[in-house]
Amino acid sequence: MADHIVVRVFTGPDGGGGNPLGIVEDGRAVPGESRQALAAELGFSETVFVDDPGTGLVDIRTPGSVLPFAGHPLVGVAWWLRRRGRGVDVLRPPAGEVPTWQEEETTWIRARAGWAAGRRTQRFASVAEVDALPAPPPGEGWLYAWAWEDEAAGRVRARGFPRRGDGIVEDEATGAAALTLAAELGRDLVVRQGVGSVILTRCHGDGTVDLGGRVTVG
Incomplete structure (x- = not known):
């Protein structure tokens, strides 16, 4: 290997x-x-x-x-x-080209929302409904299930299910899906995904979205 x-x-x-x-x-x-x-x-x-x-x-x-x-x-x-x-x-x-930079503990990239195609988002009425979903939910194709934790503050609870038959039952943190959701909602987000991951987004008017978070060695 x-x-x-x-x-x-x-x-x-x-x-x-x-x-x-x-x-x-x-x-x-x-x-x-x-x-x-x-x-x-x-x-x-x-x-x-x-x-x-x-x-x-x-x-x-x-x-x-x-x-x-x-x-x-x-x-x-x-x-x-x-x-x-x-x-x-x-x-x-x-x-294509993806700018990247560091802001204190957060590593950022900037990408076009169109590059993250293929991940369907679905809003649920409550965080409890998202948390109760089986892994994976029935159906086919990439599903990003989400609900507002605090809509005014832009805080989201999400779970990601690739459903592509390769053994990845649930994705702990999915940058492309968070980017897609931010572009659809047209606003900056703080996404809590999986068991403890946090994804940050910043929207721009030119169709790009900044995607950021902390990283640590395995």
Whole structure:
């Protein structure tokens, strides 16, 4: 197995929660035909291969597919490269250029809402209804179930269910889905997802959304 490290992305203020992310820092050492098998073997919701740390070129894989864009891998790898003294101002997944920066303990990226297509959001009447959902709920396709915790303050409770048949029953923290929800609502959000993850968003009028959170080593 190729050398890799694990970080948790979108951890809560107490260090809990966070979605595990596999990072293969020397992505060029893993041939393209071997990457999908490695991502499946690692079993994380996403694994990111760093193909050129100098330019921010990265390749994102789920256990079963290639993703042109994903939130938690990009936030996680931006934090990791910066921690390793190899920080970049722009990441380059297949979708396009993704600016990244650090504000105290929060790592941020900026992306276009259209890059996060394919994740359906569904509002529930209460946090209790979201919490009571089975994992996964019946049905097919990516579901982001959410309810307001405090609508005036922009605080949301959410759970993410990929429902894509690759063994990931529930996603602990889903940046792309939070980005989608923020764009749909047209407002900044603080999303509490999974067992203890926190995702921050900031909306802009040009169709981009900032996505941020804390990261820690696995």
